[in-house]
Amino acid sequence: MRHTLAVVALAATVLTTACTAEDTPTPAPSGSIGPVVPAIDFATWAAGRSTPVADPLYPEKGNAGLDVLHYQLDLDWQPTTKILTGVATLRIRPVANANEIKLDFTGLTVDRVTVDDKQVTGTVTADKLIVPAAVAAEQPVTLTVAYHGTPKQVKMPSRRGDASEGIGMRTSKDGVLWTMQEPWGALTWYPVNEHPSDEALYDMAVTVPEGWTAAASGTPGKVEGNTFHYQSTDPAAAYVTTLAVDRYSKVEQKGPHGLPLTYFTVPKADDRYLGVLKKSPQLLTWLEERLGPYPYPSAGALMNGSISAMETSQMLSMGREAFRETDLKEFEAVLVHEYAHQWFGNAVTPRTWTDLWLSEGFATYIQYVYEQKLYDFDDAALEASLRENDADLRKRVGPPGKPKAGTFAESNVYICPAAMLKELNDALGDEKFFALARAWAEKNRNTNQDRAGFIAFVNAETGKDFTKLIDTWLDSPTTPQ
Structure with missing residues (x-):
């Protein structure tokens, strides 16, 4: 899904099973x-x-x-x-x-x-x-x-x-x-x-x-x-299933290591977006370099009439009405966000909606890392913007780890955990941070996870105790110092 955050005077848009052994069958009820x-x-x-x-x-x-x-x-x-x-x-x-x-x-x-x-x-x-x-x-x-x-x-x-x-x-x-x-x-x-x-x-x-x-x-x-x-x-x-019926034109490409890519666009209505969609091989290659192998047998996107965008599984849903008045760079950044969700949110899914931050935080932070290249701004500018927006969101909506039922997927579960992940990245360095992200996606693929599982995983993989850092960023009513 989609909402807007100013980063370095830019409108940078951010969106939005475990298997167990068979038990002995019990008798059927009368x-x-x-x-x-x-x-x-x-x-x-x-x-x-x-x-x-x-x-x-x-x-x-x-x-x-x-x-x-x-x-x-x-x-x-x-x-x-x-x-x-x-x-x-x-x-x-x-x-x-x-x-x-x-x-x-x-x-x-x-x-x-x-x-x-x-x-x-x-x-x-x-x-x-x-x-x-x-x-x-x-x-x-x-x-x-x-x-x-x-x-x-x-x-x-x-x-x-x-x-x-x-x-x-x-x-x-x-x-x-x-x-x-x-x-x-x-x-x-x-x-x-x-x-x-x-x-x-x-x-x-x-x-x-x-x-x-x-x-x-x-x-x-x-x-x-x-x-x-x-x-x-x-x-x-x-929530990541989708269906759209329209007078679509279908375009097919090959992504990294021959990954089948398919785009569904409506002629004329979506012509301005097709060029960005065709950049998917490069975008997915960039993501794979940081997050590991793409977790599904195909990828792609469909355009629809929404004013939002969504990380629907293997076939992103991109609302053309969300980008009518925007720079195509914004569409590209959101496309990266939704592709990142295939690792974080789709392949590794929150156990309950309380932990939506676990998928939106990762996708948002990965989007910001990409936007640093797209818009040419540095870590200091990103840090300042994140902290400014984080402080405002905690005051207006609350901390990301304690969402309210009536404020589903508002900006606090995107930006605040993204700020936390940047702090984790700063503490570990890029090499170790992205190794951690790759391991999280690969070792927990096709499972549901929560805060406790994430903290235990981070501590075990890094050999350091980041419990306080993570809990503070998720629960504090004000921006951690």
Whole structure:
């Protein structure tokens, strides 16, 4: 996502599972409609196994009792009627015994629900899909939901400038479809366990009319007629999934070590951005030199009508309306920020929204390091700007390690932890700091992490105790001296 910070008199824009061993199955509760042993080998989706937790800021979202391993989304979008028709097939590992399956879902009509191929009922109320089917811990089930309707955005719990347009799936008058969805919004277009601690594998098949193109998160796959396929073989949190349907033109490139790159732009509307997008091979090479190998099998970006930008997995979502009045250098800096999130936020994901600073701080600091080259300013200028903005943000919004539910992803969780990381860099030096960043991304890939895990990792990797430095920068009501 996106907001603005002045750095050296410049408007520098900054945006925004652990696996465990199988437990011994417990008996199914009375009334279970599914077989004790599923007919399907759920080991196929073992990489999607997570350890879901309840969120301290938004306990109403997500279900810590369910671990969705895989989403198969078969979607059809009709621009003239603005109707999205979907069949979502979820492979679910229940974490605990329960008398119902409860997921996040809103705004669309449920047509049919089955659990292990047996038809059941499904009711949508208070942004939840409730299926009265008993499940037992460690006895996987297959939930299939057929639905249709016109997606509608929901409110974002924030005072950000881009929060006014809402979050989730939206459509324009001419039938264009796109989504921006942090901390939630996937619930507006498919039934989902909407919490970052439950990451899953994805397969999407999106059918659109002739002349239209569907672009989505994951690796682009085959195109069968007017059906576009995308696959995520690394687990992804729901907030970094995306889908956009427009009259796109597709451009393909090769990145470092042959990495497939794909850009989806609308002719004329996005012509000014295409040249910067085509710099992605150089940008990713620059990032790899500091952060280690890019963590996914493909990369790219789609342009949409948002006034923000988002680190959607393997396919960045870049809102053209966010950059209409800006220098293209700003677009380039934000592109670096969102690519950096593929290491910090996507491959290593915060366990709860309390630790959003863990991904935004890294992406923001990496962006600033790149901007030093882009805009030619030194460490002293960056230090002064960070401290000035840090002091103001702590006073107005609070420290980054103690976010409030109504101020999601405001500037304090970007700039304040970026200032902390600069202090850590100053203490270690560039070589050791970026070795630490590489190790964090590589050793914790496809896991969820929190403050305690980060501090323990930093101390173990460096052989020094940085607990006080990190805690002070995360919790102090004023800028640490």
